[in-house]
Amino acid sequence: MTEQVIGMETLALRPSPVRGSGEETGAMARRSRTAVARTATILLIVLCVAYGVEPLFSSGAPRTGALWAALLGLAAFSAVLAHVIWSGTQLVAAGKPWSLVVAGILAVGLYLRFGPALVALPAIFCGAAVFTLSRVRAASLVVVVVGGSWLLLARSALPAGEIVDLIGRGLVVMVVIAVVGTVILLNGEVERSRGELARVAVLEERLRFARDVHDLLGHSLSVIALKGEVAARLTARDPERGAAEMDAVVDLARRSVDEVRTLVRGYRRQSLKAEVEGGVSVLTAAGVECRVDEVPAGLPDRIEPVFGWVVREAVTNILRHSEATRCGIGFHRAGGRISLVVTNNGVRESPADGLGNGLAGLAERLGAVGGTLESGPEPGGGFRLTASAPLEEK
Numbered sequence: 001m002t003e004q005v006i007g008m009e010t011l012a013l014r015p016s017p018v019r020g021s022g023e024e025t026g027a028m029a030r031r032s033r034t035a036v037a038r039t040a041t042i043l044l045i046v047l048c049v050a051y052g053v054e055p056l057f058s059s060g061a062p063r064t065g066a067l068w069a070a071l072l073g074l075a076a077f078s079a080v081l082a083h084v085i086w087s088g089t090q091l092v093a094a095g096k097p098w099s100l101v102v103a104g105i106l107a108v109g110l111y112l113r114f115g116p117a118l119v120a121l122p123a124i125f126c127g128a129a130v131f132t133l134s135r136v137r138a139a140s141l142v143v144v145v146v147g148g149s150w151l152l153l154a155r156s157a158l159p160a161g162e163i164v165d166l167i168g169r170g171l172v173v174m175v176v177i178a179v180v181g182t183v184i185l186l187n188g189e190v191e192r193s194r195g196e197l198a199r200v201a202v203l204e205e206r207l208r209f210a211r212d213v214h215d216l217l218g219h220s221l222s223v224i225a226l227k228g229e230v231a232a233r234l235t236a237r238d239p240e241r242g243a244a245e246m247d248a249v250v251d252l253a254r255r256s257v258d259e260v261r262t263l264v265r266g267y268r269r270q271s272l273k274a275e276v277e278g279g280v281s282v283l284t285a286a287g288v289e290c291r292v293d294e295v296p297a298g299l300p301d302r303i304e305p306v307f308g309w310v311v312r313e314a315v316t317n318i319l320r321h322s323e324a325t326r327c328g329i330g331f332h333r334a335g336g337r338i339s340l341v342v343t344n345n346g347v348r349e350s351p352a353d354g355l356g357n358g359l360a361g362l363a364e365r366l367g368a369v370g371g372t373l374e375s376g377p378e379p380g381g382g383f384r385l386t387a388s389a390p391l392e393e394k
Contacts, residue, residue: 042082044180048124048173049078055117055166070114077106077121084128085181100132111149116156116166122149123170127177131185211361215309219316220256223282224249226319230285275308276329279315283327286319293330303389306365307340310387313358314342322346337390345382
């Protein structure tokens, strides 16, 4: 548990056990899906190999030692083929296509050793090469291996009908293996994409939270510092007003704690009117004369909180980065859009510490609701910040 003490209050941030349980459940589900997929793939490979080499066992050949050797060879070929289907692309990309090479050697070797009845094995090998290698290499391999084995088959003494049956079996198993491998490859890419999307979502959430904390605490701490300075100056000559300013500091600190807690819980909602009134109060205490338009009523829920952040950031920047004596906050409706304009007359020629990340964060917030943010010095002197957003959601 991480605790941050603010004044006399303690803010505790605890990891959510529900979220952890959800992640564990998701991991178990993924492992379960992977196990099921691997089992199904192995069964499909066995079926394809069995279908392709069935002529060898239906020929009535006796169960000799050579036939048992063929069974062992087919078992080894099936195991290597399963490895190729599940990890062949990574091995080839890493420059280590040994499993694919071994599968090719076993397929061609068994075909040459046991004759035309196993002509489907080179076709199965080429089916694995189709999704493992590049298109040019896979096409070349199919032409050489499958074409060569079928050419030898055509020149054999087998009846034409049996030759057609063997070639048909080879085509079927080659297409099935190629499709299965491609589906598994695409599924792996989808899983990796999901992982990347999850990581991006977490990063975006962290950036959003960091932006919210900056906008929230940056303003509150600036106001606390300003009111503390005012109270310190007033303590000697006007103790009653100095005590009032200190009470305001205490109230603001407590409100900031509540706001941070609400922000952490994810339920914080800003009132534009409250932000404007609070900003005017702070600027007036700092000796800035304010001219404020009435806050328009009935603003869309998606716009009001964003404009609240704009007012908060604008007031913070006036306090930090200007020597303003006058400030204006106005609202304008035109062409289906609502604009918030904040002006002041005290831009410094060389700001001490720049405007930081606040305006960039505001631009992101406004962009999310289809709005824009413009800022810069005015021709006659001063600084203007304009936030505009469409009233109707597009």
